[in-house]
Amino acid sequence: MPSYPLKALVLRKTKLGETDIILTLLAQDGSQVRAVAKGLRKPSSRFGGRLEPFSVVDLLMHTGKSLELITEARTVTAHAGLREDLDRSASAAVVADLLDKISVQGQVEPRLFDLSVTSLSVFETAPSESLPALVIAFLLKAMAMHGYRPELENCAACACDAAGSSDFSLSHGGVVCAECGALDPGTLRFPVQARAWLTRLLGSTMAEVAACEMPAAAVADCFALVRSFVGYHLPARLKALDYYAGMAP
């Protein structure tokens, strides 16, 4: 199959030689694809502006010796609004960085693509104040699709009713009852209200999250917990998430 079409989300660009770029893409089926775009850094490039991170594109790919080669590109959604606002751009970078780390070549997960594209579209237009809640919601949902859905109802260790517990075990991947929490030295304590917010964010659509007006204290508690959760379960450091955390007022 020398040439084939591919719809994809551009995650990141890596310089290759003088003018070429290696693009990391999230294909529509949720798998990761790495492809070379020849001459992309030249101002006269045919598709320079189309292959920027956060853009959704229709591509014509050519099977190369080691990496795929991009021969044509057409913009589906540029998400240009994300590049015109520092907070939106930093939020979108968290999306791209997480997808870069959790997507795998040949591993299909179509929900991941739909979630990512929808998230970026909401990031583009949502009120600035709702961006942290949207970032938390995206991280929770994407981690759940990756197989790390936090347990927020029963004790993640012994499955007993953990209502009212404010203990969260990173190693067990969810809330734990007081007894199990005491046995795990890595247990984090967080307010019960934040637990309710995590449940709500996980169960809401991104558009609903954008409109939910989450209190600043709950945002701070949930962000800290989700950041620890992602850091514990992912083998690589999310630099964009560290940067985003540093931006918080």
Added chain:
Amino acid sequence: MRYPAAINRLLEELERLPGIGPKSAQRVAYWLLTAETADAERLARAITEVKHAIHFCPRCFNFAEAELCTICADPTRDSSTICVVEEPRDLAAVERVAEYRGVYHVLHGAISPIDGIGPDQLRIRELIERLGVDEVSEIVVATNPNVEGETTALYLARLIKPLGIKVTRIASGLPVGGDLEYADEVTLGRALEARREM
């Protein structure tokens, strides 16, 4: 093939250079071996000299041989306008146009959250310090028109505008000699947005 130790050392060093693979290293090494001794020595001397003589200008962080770079030391340049670029090679590109008569500030990179590059890793603090010392009326942000460059431009604008200094961004649009039908939507959109009366 087994080479004498000295040739192997040379090949190893050459292969560390950007864009030089084993084959290119071998080609350069063969050229050096067959060239006049004086040619090889001149090259070695030039490399050593450039490492000893060139440093970053303490004002703009461009390459400099004297205390200040040639642009900062030039009294005919307008020091009230600072053009901010990512790398010294970008400065050279703007200078080639011969339209700009202000001075520069080289950031040595661009903000890239995904690569973990934040404002602290760039020469942004030095730029802000410079604004407190020099009488500056305009900052021209000439970072690359990509996500990293735009993020850097937005960050600089957010930082500098409250100081009462005008912040401008270089225009982006269609390349001269290009065909309109091949222009991407973002570039064409910006070109239309920044159209001018004739």
